[in-house]
Amino acid sequence: xxxxxxxxxxxxxxxxxxxxxxxxxxxxxxxxxxxxxxxxxxxxxxxxxxxxxxxxxxxxxxxxxxxxxxxxxxxxxxxxxxxxxxxxxxxxxxxxxxxxxxxx
Numbered sequence: 001x002x003x004x005x006x007x008x009x010x011x012x013x014x015x016x017x018x019x020x021x022x023x024x025x026x027x028x029x030x031x032x033x034x035x036x037x038x039x040x041x042x043x044x045x046x047x048x049x050x051x052x053x054x055x056x057x058x059x060x061x062x063x064x065x066x067x068x069x070x071x072x073x074x075x076x077x078x079x080x081x082x083x084x085x086x087x088x089x090x091x092x093x094x095x096x097x098x099x100x101x102x103x104x
Contacts, residue, residue: 001062003088003096008072008081009040009053015077016054022075028068029058030102062087064103 006029010016013034020032036054043049060068065085072083088096 001065001085001087003091003099004060004062004065005086005088006058006060006065006068006072007055007084007086008058008076009038009055010076010078010081011051011053013037013054016056019056019072019075020058023056023058023060023068023071024102026071027103028064028071029060030099032056032058059088059099061099061103 008019010019013036016034016036020029020034023029023032034054034056037052038055039050040053041048041050058068058072069083069085073081076083
């Protein structure tokens with residue numbers, strides 16, 4: 001996997017901005033976008049929950065993706081945060097080159 005999107009969700013725009021900024025500051029992501037609020041419906045501790053959350057979508061290289069996953073897990077306020085890696089199979093070559101530059 002040469003490039004990836006690493007996605008997480010959190011409970012406030014402030015927390016989302018903190019996760020996004022720290023990922024970019026640490027050069028683990030070239031860019032992070034915050035989407036939301038979104039409505040999440042999920043089962044937790046035996047009950048169906050509905051909450052407002054903000055999604056953070058980080059663009060990174062395959063080489064940095066596992067370090068980014070660990071960073072998000074350790075910086076996150078949730079006990080079991082969603083952190084999902086989605087491979088990028090193609091894209092604008094100039095943008096992908098920029099991602100390489102920003103994550104090294």
